[in-house]
Amino acid sequence: MLFNSIDFAFFLPIVFVLYWFISPNNVKYQNLLIVIASYFFYGMWDWRFLFLILFSSLVDFTVGLALLNQEDWRKRKLLLWASIFINLGILGVFKYYNFFVQNFVDAFSFFGKEIEIRSINIILPVGISFYTFQTLSYGFDVYKKKLIPTKSFIDFSAFVSFFPQLVAGPIERATHLLPQFYKKRTFNYELASDGLRQMLWGFFKKIVIADNCANLANQIFDNYTEYPGSALFLGALFFTFQIYGDFSGYSDIAIGCARLFGFDLMQNFNFPYFSRDIAEFWRRWHISLSTWFRDYLYIPLGGSKGSLWMKIRNTFIIFIVSGFWHGANWTFITWGALNALYFLPLLLTQRNRINLDGIAQGKLIPKFKDFIAMLFTFILTVIAWIFFRSQSMHQAIEILNRIFSASLFSNPQLMDVRHTYLVMFLILVFIVFEWLGREGKYGFSFVMKLKQKWMRWVFYCFLLLIIYLYGYQGEAIEFIYFQF
Numbered sequence: 496m497l498f499n500s501i502d503f504a505f506f507l508p509i510v511f512v513l514y515w516f517i518s519p520n521n522v523k524y525q526n527l528l529i530v531i532a533s534y535f536f537y538g539m540w541d542w543r544f545l546f547l548i549l550f551s552s553l554v555d556f557t558v559g560l561a562l563l564n565q566e567d568w569r570k571r572k573l574l575l576w577a578s579i580f581i582n583l584g585i586l587g588v589f590k591y592y593n594f595f596v597q598n599f600v601d602a603f604s605f606f607g608k609e610i611e612i613r614s615i616n617i618i619l620p621v622g623i624s625f626y627t628f629q630t631l632s633y634g635f636d637v638y639k640k641k642l643i644p645t646k647s648f649i650d651f652s653a654f655v656s657f658f659p660q661l662v663a664g665p666i667e668r669a670t671h672l673l674p675q676f677y678k679k680r681t682f683n684y685e686l687a688s689d690g691l692r693q694m695l696w697g698f699f700k701k702i703v704i705a706d707n708c709a710n711l712a713n714q715i716f717d718n719y720t721e722y723p724g725s726a727l728f729l730g731a732l733f734f735t736f737q738i739y740g741d742f743s744g745y746s747d748i749a750i751g752c753a754r755l756f757g758f759d760l761m762q763n764f765n766f767p768y769f770s771r772d773i774a775e776f777w778r779r780w781h782i783s784l785s786t787w788f789r790d791y792l793y794i795p796l797g798g799s800k801g802s803l804w805m806k807i808r809n810t811f812i813i814f815i816v817s818g819f820w821h822g823a824n825w826t827f828i829t830w831g832a833l834n835a836l837y838f839l840p841l842l843l844t845q846r847n848r849i850n851l852d853g854i855a856q857g858k859l860i861p862k863f864k865d866f867i868a869m870l871f872t873f874i875l876t877v878i879a880w881i882f883f884r885s886q887s888m889h890q891a892i893e894i895l896n897r898i899f900s901a902s903l904f905s906n907p908q909l910m911d912v913r914h915t916y917l918v919m920f921l922i923l924v925f926i927v928f929e930w931l932g933r934e935g936k937y938g939f940s941f942v943m944k945l946k947q948k949w950m951r952w953v954f955y956c957f958l959l960l961i962i963y964l965y966g967y968q969g970e971a972i973e974f975i976y977f978q979f
Contacts, residue, residue: 496539497973498748499702506536507752514756515682526653526676529756533658537621540662544620547585552648552655554581555630559637559644559651571638578634586627589619594823621977622662624820628787630655633669635791642670650676659752663745663976665763665783672760680757690754692955696939697747699958701974702966704925705740707918708733709972714910716884719894723902726909727894728877734884735877736922739768741975742781747937766933768876769854771868773837774847776876784820788813803843810842811835821883826891830882837875853934921965 496502510532518524538545558578565571633654636642645651654673660666715722715730722730746763753760767779777785789798796809811832818831841847854869855861861869878895885891897903909915925938932941942954 496536498745498752499698499972502539506532507755511755520679520681522677522679523649525680525756526647526649529653529658529676530649530656533653533656533661536658537656537661540621541618547620547623548626548656549652551582551585551627551630552652554578555633555655556645556648556651558634560646562634562637563644575634575638579631582627582631586623589617589623591823592617625664625666626655626661628666628784629669632666632787632791633673636669642673645673645677657753657758659749659756659758660760663742663749663974664781665746665749665761666787667760667783668787672758675758683757686754686757690751692939692942693747693751693754693937695751695955695958696937697744697749697751699939699962700740700744700747700925702962703740703921705737705744705975706972707914707921707965708737708740711909711911711915711918712737712884716890716894719890719897722897723905723908724897724900725903725905726907728898728903729907729909729915731877731881731884731894731898733918735768735873735880736925738880738883738975739764740925745974745976750937762936766853766929766938768873769869769930769933770872771850771854771865772841772846772872773834773875774841775850776872777834777838778851784817788817792816806842807839810838814838824886825888826882826885829888829891830879833879833882837879856934917965921961 496506510528514525514528518528534545534548537548555578558574561574562571565574633642633644633651637644650673653676654667654669657667657672712730712733715726716734719727719730743764750760750762761783763781763783765779765782767776770776770779793809793813796812797805798809799806814831814835815828816831818827818829818834821827821830838847854865881894881898882888882891885894928941929938932938935941935943939954939958942951945951945954
């Protein structure tokens, strides 16, 4: 089920009413309702993969209980590795099997030996990378004794399958989200109102910004051989805002939706395109994933300690694995490696943690130096997104060759110039709103600073009108990160 669908418009109010009015103040029944609603929510896509979520939940729930009274470190480590092997094994089969088979065959063909290994025609379950990492965090934290394992399978299932963030995050830590299922929850009007505002902002990002940008980006990338460098750069620019509006829009809807039910989810995006260097960008982009890799991979590898070689090695590992997490294609791996190269000068000069505060705090206009740094970082990010969006390395390299040529300064020759200008105007409006709200939790939070209530409602109605006028009029478009 999609957030931006008619189905969800009926689903959410029904679950909300049942949650607060049929089973008020009863945590056990509320959690059971969340599990049922979440399985229905996911089953609307493909009910067969509900068994996969159920199996993954059973594995880590059982491992957690086994770790509870197990003090033998060898047996504890064996239990942890069982969880890792099973979870990553499932993820590997569904997401990476064909990639490894094809590259294995290609490697032998390179040396003149032809071998035949059958690939498998398999559907990638929506959100498998997200809920797999979420259950893995539970096993890690119980193993490290940061968390006491739950004895309630209903509570644990609610944590794993919580429908607002089930299929595209944020990837919640068990230490943060799971204890919230134990506590009594009472309806909070202010919390719910803020949740609705954040959901509205998320729908604006997705329906108005991301979907309109997608229309132009797809047209350009799918026909890249027909366009000059100027049009291809515009295509990369449109994709840059598409993926941000799409993914952060999903996170805003998920976080806001969770607030309706009394839950607090972690912030997943913190205005990343206002970053002044790549290190700051990665502290602000997909925070739940970057901090997951930091805590469960980067730090165990040694983090920033040790020799310079170890720091460089760990940096490349974390970025390349992050790229591979996104998809089984060399374009994603290259995207990760390119970001590692961007990060390397900051690491070598020990300047990777100089921009820890927000840009131009308390000011309307940034310093000229900060503006140039922000613009440079944004351009680097746009270039990296070309690899992320391209279907192959050949396509990415060809697009870059055309961008870095004289045709960059030619007429873009776009088919629908009027729509292009409209989308660029909408992006400009979006950037202004994000800039004004950059010190809040989401872009539209600046509206709450307006003293007059009627002025706030004018902005709400303005967003609703823009969504109605410029939203996609056909079927609801899936979110980009459903494929990951």
